[in-house]
Amino acid sequence: MKNAYxxxxxxxxxxxxxxxxxxYEKLGLLPAPKRSEQGYRHYDQAALxxxxxxxxxxxLGLDLHSIQELLALSDHPDTDCGAAxxxxxxxxxxxxxxxxxxxxxxxxxxQVVQQCRGxxxxxxxxxxxxxxxxxxxxxxxxx
Amino acid sequence: MKNAYxxxxxxxxxxxxxxxxxxYEKLGLLPAPKRSEQGYRHYDQAALxxxxxxxxxxxLGLDLHSIQELLALSDHPDTDCGAAxxxxxxxxxxxxxxxxxxxxxxxxxxQVVQQCRGxxxxxxxxxxxxxxxxxxxxxxxxx
DNA sequence: CTAAACCCTGTAATCGTTACAGGGTCAAGC
DNA sequence: GCTTGACCCTGTAACGATTACAGGGTTTAG
Numbered sequence: 454m455k456n457a458y459x460x461x462x463x464x465x466x467x468x469x470x471x472x473x474x475x476x477y478e479k480l481g482l483l484p485a486p487k488r489s490e491q492g493y494r495h496y497d498q499a500a501l502x503x504x505x506x507x508x509x510x511x512x513l514g515l516d517l518h519s520i521q522e523l524l525a526l527s528d529h530p531d532t533d534c535g536a537a538x539x540x541x542x543x544x545x546x547x548x549x550x551x552x553x554x555x556x557x558x559x560x561x562x563x564q565v566v567q568q569c570r571g572x573x574x575x576x577x578x579x580x581x582x583x584x585x586x587x588x589x590x591x592x593x594x595x596x
Numbered sequence: 597m598k599n600a601y602x603x604x605x606x607x608x609x610x611x612x613x614x615x616x617x618x619x620y621e622k623l624g625l626l627p628a629p630k631r632s633e634q635g636y637r638h639y640d641q642a643a644l645x646x647x648x649x650x651x652x653x654x655x656l657g658l659d660l661h662s663i664q665e666l667l668a669l670s671d672h673p674d675t676d677c678g679a680a681x682x683x684x685x686x687x688x689x690x691x692x693x694x695x696x697x698x699x700x701x702x703x704x705x706x707q708v709v710q711q712c713r714g715x716x717x718x719x720x721x722x723x724x725x726x727x728x729x730x731x732x733x734x735x736x737x738x739x
Numbered sequence: 740c741t742a743a744a745c746c747c748t749g750t751a752a753t754c755g756t757t758a759c760a761g762g763g764t765c766a767a768g769c
Numbered sequence: 770g771c772t773t774g775a776c777c778c779t780g781t782a783a784c785g786a787t788t789a790c791a792g793g794g795t796t797t798a799g
Binding site: 502505506508509510512513514523526527529530531532533534535537538541542544545548549551552555556558559561562563565566569571572573574575576577579580582583584585586 | 645648649651652653655656657666669670672673674675676677678680681684685687688691692694695698699701702704705706708709712714715716717718719720722723725726727728729
Binding site for chain 4: 459460461471475489491492493494
């Protein structure tokens with residue numbers, strides 16, 4: 454268990470590219486790490502765990518702003534936990550809405566695809582359907 | 597049925613912002629329209645339908661590149677229709693994969709949310725779970 | 740005759756990540 | 770020694786689609 458990792462080793466261990474790590478630092482999600490005499494970043498175990506937190510949040514689809522809020526809660530252990538629940542619940546609802554929308558899109562697209570019987574573009578039902586604006590979402594309220 | 601619409605009226609009729617219309621033109625999805633003496637764009641009925649085509653494609657989640665390919669097919673009526681079917685089918689598979697991934701994310705997030713019993717951030721299970729890197733997607737192959 | 744609403748161009752922002760360019764540092768091998 | 774390659778640094782630009790300006794000109798209605 455070392456206590457000083459350079460950014461490349463952190464990248465390997467966390468699955469997070471060096472560019473992203475520097476990006477998180479610039480955005481304030483990570484504190485500025487110590488530097489070697491040559492200016493190389495040196496990370497400790499806590500930084501590794503913080504990056505793991507961020508990556509786990511990202512893998513769940515959370516945006517960096519939400520992750521920053523969750524990190525702030527974690528940095529202030531006396532804060533009420535309700536805010537974390539709000540963020541997660543809000544994101545879950547967001548995900549569910551997006552799933553529903555994508556499912557509607559997929560269903561519509563499935564119909565479009567099944568209409569294609571081959572032949573020339575002039576007769577292509579896919580292209581015809583796209584020109585048919587009676588099916589656009591803006592007129593059916595599915596956006 | 598007029599035969600000369602300015603960009604604002606086209607925007608109203610198609611539900612597509614003037615900025616987007618100019619953007620589509622710059623990208624080559626729309627031909628450069630005629631201009632008034634003062635330089636205002638004047639669109640005809642065919643342009644309206646072409647914009648409708650683009651919007652319908654976008655509402656299905658197609659990217660502008662795919663839409664451009666479909667428009668190119670439409671512009672060459674003798675082309676084989678198979679390419680259109682390829683584009684639509686490929687996009688449908690893409691949608692289905694994305695839906696599956698989002699559903700897995702939502703399921704995981706639902707578990708996380710249910711762990712929150714209130715209280716202080718120090719004890720918050722949401723935050724604890726995010727720190728727990730044994731659950732990150734990179735280690736479970738769900739990315 | 741003036742104010743509001745429209746149009747023009749070009750540029751920059753959004754989000755998260757990646758890919759450079761241009762330069763410095765460090766290890767291993769010859 | 771000296772080179773080669775793998776690192777690291779900073780800053781900037783790209784991706785995709787859209788939105789939001791700034792700074793200027795035109796039309797239209799009161």
